[in-house]
Amino acid sequence: MSAEPANLELREVPGPSAIGGGRHRFFELLWLMSVTEFKKTFFGTVLGYVWSLMRPLLLFAVLLLVFTQIFKVGSQVLHYPVLLLFNIVLFGFFLEGTGAAVGAVLGQEGIVRKTQFPRLVIPLAVVLTALFTLGLNMVVVVVFMLAFGLTPLWSWLLFPVILVPLAVLTCALAMLLSALNVRFRDVAIIWTVLATALNYATPVIYPLQIIKNETLKHALMANPLAPIFQQAHLWLIDDPETEGLITAAGGPLPLVVAALIYVAVCIAGVWVFTREAPRIAEQL
Amino acid sequence: MTPPDPSQVAIEVRGVEKTFRIPTHRVDSLKERLTAFSEQDFRVLHALRDVSFDIQRGEFFGIVGRNGSGKSTLLKILASIYKADAGRVRMAGRLAPFIELGVGFNMELSARENVELNGVMMGLTRQNARSRLGAVLEFAELEEFVDLKLKNYSSGMLVRLAFSVMIQSDAEILLIDEVLAVGDASFQQKCADVFYEIRDSERTVVFVTHDMNAVEQYCHRAMLLHDGSVTSIGDSGEVARSYLRLNFEQAPAADSDMGGMADITLGDVWLEDREGKRITNVEKGAELRFGATLEAHRPVEGPTFGFSFANADGIEVTGFGVGLDLDGGTLPDRLEAGQRIRLGGEIENRFEPGRYVVKCWIHREHNYANLVLHSPQVLDFVVYGKDGPGVVALDHEIEVTVEDEAAMEADRER
Numbered sequence: 001m002s003a004e005p006a007n008l009e010l011r012e013v014p015g016p017s018a019i020g021g022g023r024h025r026f027f028e029l030l031w032l033m034s035v036t037e038f039k040k041t042f043f044g045t046v047l048g049y050v051w052s053l054m055r056p057l058l059l060f061a062v063l064l065l066v067f068t069q070i071f072k073v074g075s076q077v078l079h080y081p082v083l084l085l086f087n088i089v090l091f092g093f094f095l096e097g098t099g100a101a102v103g104a105v106l107g108q109e110g111i112v113r114k115t116q117f118p119r120l121v122i123p124l125a126v127v128l129t130a131l132f133t134l135g136l137n138m139v140v141v142v143v144f145m146l147a148f149g150l151t152p153l154w155s156w157l158l159f160p161v162i163l164v165p166l167a168v169l170t171c172a173l174a175m176l177l178s179a180l181n182v183r184f185r186d187v188a189i190i191w192t193v194l195a196t197a198l199n200y201a202t203p204v205i206y207p208l209q210i211i212k213n214e215t216l217k218h219a220l221m222a223n224p225l226a227p228i229f230q231q232a233h234l235w236l237i238d239d240p241e242t243e244g245l246i247t248a249a250g251g252p253l254p255l256v257v258a259a260l261i262y263v264a265v266c267i268a269g270v271w272v273f274t275r276e277a278p279r280i281a282e283q284l
Numbered sequence: 285m286t287p288p289d290p291s292q293v294a295i296e297v298r299g300v301e302k303t304f305r306i307p308t309h310r311v312d313s314l315k316e317r318l319t320a321f322s323e324q325d326f327r328v329l330h331a332l333r334d335v336s337f338d339i340q341r342g343e344f345f346g347i348v349g350r351n352g353s354g355k356s357t358l359l360k361i362l363a364s365i366y367k368a369d370a371g372r373v374r375m376a377g378r379l380a381p382f383i384e385l386g387v388g389f390n391m392e393l394s395a396r397e398n399v400e401l402n403g404v405m406m407g408l409t410r411q412n413a414r415s416r417l418g419a420v421l422e423f424a425e426l427e428e429f430v431d432l433k434l435k436n437y438s439s440g441m442l443v444r445l446a447f448s449v450m451i452q453s454d455a456e457i458l459l460i461d462e463v464l465a466v467g468d469a470s471f472q473q474k475c476a477d478v479f480y481e482i483r484d485s486e487r488t489v490v491f492v493t494h495d496m497n498a499v500e501q502y503c504h505r506a507m508l509l510h511d512g513s514v515t516s517i518g519d520s521g522e523v524a525r526s527y528l529r530l531n532f533e534q535a536p537a538a539d540s541d542m543g544g545m546a547d548i549t550l551g552d553v554w555l556e557d558r559e560g561k562r563i564t565n566v567e568k569g570a571e572l573r574f575g576a577t578l579e580a581h582r583p584v585e586g587p588t589f590g591f592s593f594a595n596a597d598g599i600e601v602t603g604f605g606v607g608l609d610l611d612g613g614t615l616p617d618r619l620e621a622g623q624r625i626r627l628g629g630e631i632e633n634r635f636e637p638g639r640y641v642v643k644c645w646i647h648r649e650h651n652y653a654n655l656v657l658h659s660p661q662v663l664d665f666v667v668y669g670k671d672g673p674g675v676v677a678l679d680h681e682i683e684v685t686v687e688d689e690a691a692m693e694a695d696r697e698r
């Protein structure tokens with residue numbers, strides 16, 4: 001901890017930026033910020049973990065009731081309750097990551113205005129915290145699946161192949177939203193609406209196969225989240241009724257559109273965040 | 285005292301420029317952005333213009349200037365919080381900032397977590413950051429509040445913790461912004477001790493303050509910023525004096541905020557010592573005389589002239605109001621156009637050390653509702669000397685005696 005004289009040569013001060021300041025420090029900071037935030041939600045209140053689990057479970061109970069007793073769609077689909085719970089938890093990760101990211105930079109105002117650190121840590125820490133929550137909730141989902149009587153499938157091990165593209169998209173959106181919200185404070189409101197729309201445009205609470213309107217189904221597959229959730233469905237439950245990606249999309253075109261949107265969002269996230277990062281402290 | 289080594293530069297600033305675009309009408313929503321047809325109106329604020337200077341290793345370097353002169357902007361550029369528009373900053377060693385009375389805390393977290401977080405931000409490993417906790421809390425005298433969330437801290441506790449975090453860091457360069465304005469006497473004493481210690485160490489300090497005594501006490505050299513430019517740089521005493529002169533020259537110019545020409549204007553306001561010499565620094569307890577000249581531009585019936593003295597916390601310590609025929613005055617209670625008056629006399633100097641601002645009010649017809657002039661800052665002065673507790677220094681004669689048996693017996697019987 002003593003001063004190292006070797007360090008004492010004049011070096012250019014780079015100014016604030018999205019990354020920089022050493023990889024080691026970046027990851028230490030990222031880890032520490034997300035762990036502290038995670039601890040705060042789960043151990044800060046007496047029922048911390050119970051509460052954060054109650055939300056998806058209650059939502060699950062309500063939707064299950066609606067879709068099996070009122071609309072009867074659920075009963076036409078194999079293992080619908082399992083699929084529903086899994087989807088709610090997975091989409092919950094996306095919602096939590098992006099939703100918390102919107103106000104993240106503003107929420108860390110005290111730190112941003114007074115210290116120099118790689119600004120990118122802020123949105124990424126939010127997504128990492130959401131990822132920890134997902135991990136805990138997934139334990140419950142797996143217990144539920146086994147209790148429901150599902151035979152474990154080898155394809156369950158492919159879950160990371162689903163999670164990685166979803167997490168990357170969440171990060172890109174987190175960067176985009178957290179940077180934009182500093183300048184335009186109504187981004188938070190806009191995102192609430194958009195996120196709800198996305199929730200319905202993605203096969204989360206309904207399986208894709210119940211849509212009878214083929215054009216609509218094909219169009220939905222152009223939403224980058226849809227192929228991810230459809231593939232998850234395929235690997236989660238061995239059901240011949242579940243359509244493959246190309247079949248569901250009615251050809252490769254919607255999937256190409258989805259991929260293009262995906263890449264565009266990622267580029268926009270990185271571009272906007274690195275452009276805004278040096279000026280974030282001034283605009284708070 | 286080891287003088288700073290001029291051959292080793294710790295901070296080199298070259299041609300730094302910074303402008304802010306201040307929208308006349310702030311657009312902070314997408315909706316407004318999309319519905320705004322014309323280009324946005326904004327005013328360009330030149331916060332720093334071509335600022336260049338060097339700070340040597342081991343130097344205690346003061347930066348002074350009036351509010352809005354660019355001090356904070358410069359500090360934030362040094363701390364890599366703002367990005368300079370042009371120019372370059374080079375630095376030798378790591379830097380620990382203390383800006384706007386803090387080091388960047390998350391109020392939702394406890395002192396323990398914040399100390400760790402701050403350490404990691406400064407580039408320590410989590411392990412090393414945690415091992416600093418004891419020393420930080422000890423210096424801040426906050427050991428018993430280690431797990432309390434910072435949002436439940438008092439502002440004094442927060443400043444102590446922040447200052448301690450900065451001091452206990454192993455950074456070679458410290459940026460300190462106006463720490464002396466807050467905290468109780470014992471904390472200020474602690475700061476003073478630490479400052480003397482650092483001044484004679486290898487560490488480099490950039491110190492921003494409004495307290496010219498502190499500048500003269502601690503700083504090897506100082507720099508005066510005015511409207512974003514370096515006005516003078518060098519001996520701390522001289523820089524402190526030019527700052528006070530600048531303040532003094534500009535204060536009456538910031539005259540009435542009533543708009544237009546007031547019926548009565550202030551000519552000059554000053555302090556003088558026993559010999560009648562004008563002063564801007566007063567020693568604690570030394571004889572202090574106040575003087576002001578005023579000129580009427582239109583006839584004013586029953587004018588009252590009020591002056592009040594506020595300390596750096598904005599607390600009005602004392603004040604007085606005088607009139608032409610009040611308090612034994614024998615003048616006709618009316619000012620004619622063009623008439624000039626001069627008021628002056630001794631003020632009992634019970635001011636504690638610190639910075640004071642003199643405000644002025646003038647009323648007509650001895651009625652506080654009829655304001656003729658209100659000037660929030662007509663004079664600005666510093667009282668120096670040994671700091672005591674409280675707002676004013678009152679005389680006291682307290683004796684200590686040892687009670688003997690007989691007296692105790694007598695007490696008991698009573």
